[in-house]
Amino acid sequence: MKRAVWLVLAGIASVQLGATVAKDLFTQVEPTALVWLRLTASAVLLLLIARPRLRGRSRQDWLVVAGFASTLALMNWAFYQSFARLPLGVAVTIELIGPLAVALAGSRRPRDLIWVALAALGVVALGWERADLDPLGVAFALVAGGCWAAYILLSAQTGRRWPGLEGLSVASTGAALLLAPFALASDLAGILKPEVLALGALIGLLSSVIPYSLELVALRTLPAALFGILMSVEPAVAALAALLVLGESLTGLQWLAIACVVAASAGATRYADSTRDRDTELLEHP
Template sequence: MPRPSPVVLVLIGIASVQGGAGIAKTLFDDVTPTTIVWLRLVTSALVLVAIARPSLRGRSRRDLLVVVGYGASLGLMNWAIYQSFQRIPLGIAVTIEFIGPLTLAVLGSRRLADLRWVALAGVGVVLLGLERTALDLVGVLYALLAGAMWASYILLAGSLGRRSQGLDGLALGSVVATVLLTPALLVDVVVHDAGDGLADPRILLLGAAVGLLSSVIPYSCELVALRTIAPAVFGILMSLEPAAAALAGLLVLGETLSAVQWLAVGFVIAASIGATRRRGTLADPVPD
C-alpha cells in the first residue's frame, strides 16, 4: 500500500478537529467543558485501544515516560482550550493558542532575525486585545496554557511516533489523558451536577462524535504524518488552524469576527509561515 501523503493527513486533521470543536461548543449550555473533554478523550481511548490493542510489553522506561508525558500534554491541552472556548470565540482562542507552536518554531530556528515573526504575532494578539469587544482574561489565559501544551504535544508526538508502531502510542497516551482528567470530571459531577449530562443519550452521542472528530481522526493523522514530516513543515501546515477555527466558528456557531480580528488572525498565520518556511524540508520516513 502506498504511504498516504503527510500533508493531506495534517489537513484532514485540521478540518476534523475544528469541526469537532464547533460541535462541542454547542453543548456548553447543557454540560461543562470538562465533561465534553472527558467524553471526547474516553471515546478516543476506547476506539484506539480496540483498533491498536496496545501492549506495555517490551517498552523501556523511557518509552513509558514519553507515553505519560504525551498523555498529560494531550489531556491538559484539550481541557484548557475547551475552557477558553467557553469564554471567547473559537477563532480567537485558537489564534492565541497558536503562540505556543509558533514559539517552538522560532526557538528551533536559532536565527535572531526570526524574532521578527514573534513580534508580528505579538502585533496580532495586541490587535485582538484592542478590539472593541473586550476579551475575557481568563479565556485568554486558558488559550495560552493550551498553546504551551500544544508545543509540548508536537515534540512528544514526534518522539512517540518513532517509539511505537501503528497507533499503539496514541492509544496508550489517550488512556493516560482520560485517567488524568477523571478527577476533574468527578469534581464537576459533585459541584456542577455533570452526572445529569452523562445520563443524557443525546449528550453521550454528540460527545462520542466530538471524540471521533476532534481526537481519533486528527491525532491519528498527525501521529502518522509526524513519522515522515519535519516538525517545521508540520508547523507551516498547522498555521492554518486559526483560520480553520474562525471558519468553523462562523459556520457552526455563527461567531463572526470583525475586520480587525481577521487581520489579527492573518498576522499570526503569516508569522508562523515566516518562522518555519526556511526550515521546511521533509524528513526521511522512519523505517517500519
C-alpha cells in the same frame, strides 16, 4: 513532505469542526465533563484500532507516553475551559503562542523568522479589537498553548518509540483516566444524557482520533519547527468554523489577521519543500 503537510491541515479542519460541536453543547454539559467524554470516546476507538502491545516496553517508552498522556489531558481541558469563556477563534489565536514558540526555537535561517513574525503579527491583530476578553479564559488559553508546544515534541517522540497508533491509544487512555474523577464530579447527570453521549463520541472522533492520528503520522517526517508554523492556520479554520456553525462573526481587521497567518503558513511550507527538493538535487548531482 507534501503528504505530511496535507495530513496536518486535514487534522486542523477536523479538530476545529469538533470544537464547534462541543461549544454548542456547553448549555447541556460542563466543559470538563464534555472533554472527558471526548477523550474517553477517542481512547476506546483507538484501543480497538491499534490493540497496543504493552509487553517489552522500555522505561523510557513509558516515560514518554506518560508525559504525552498528561499533556493531552491538560491541553484539552484548558482549551475547553478557554473557549467556554472566549470566542473560538480568539481562544485558538492565544493558544497558538505555544506552536509559534516551537517554530521560533527551531528556526535556523533568517527566512524562517520572517514567516514566524508574519504569523505572530496575525495573532496580535486577530485579538486587537477584543478589549473585553475574560481574563480567566485568556489564562486557560495560554496554558493550552504551553501544552500544545509540549504536545508537538512529545507526539513526535511517541511516534518514534511506539509503532502505528499504539502510543496514541495508550496516551489517550491515560489522559481519560486522569480526567475521570474531575469530570464525574463536575456533571455526572449531564454526561448520562443520551444526546450528550452520542455527540461526545462524535467529538472524540473529530477532535481526537482523526487529528491526533494524522499528526502522529505526519510528525514522523515533518520537522517540529515546520509543524509549529503550519499550526498558524488554526485561527483561520476556527474562525470560519465558528462563523458557519455558531454564528460568531469577525471584523475586517480580524479577517486581515487571518490572511497574515495563512500566508505565513503557506510561505513556510513552500520554502521548506523547495529547500528539501534542492538538497535532494545536490545529493543526486554533486
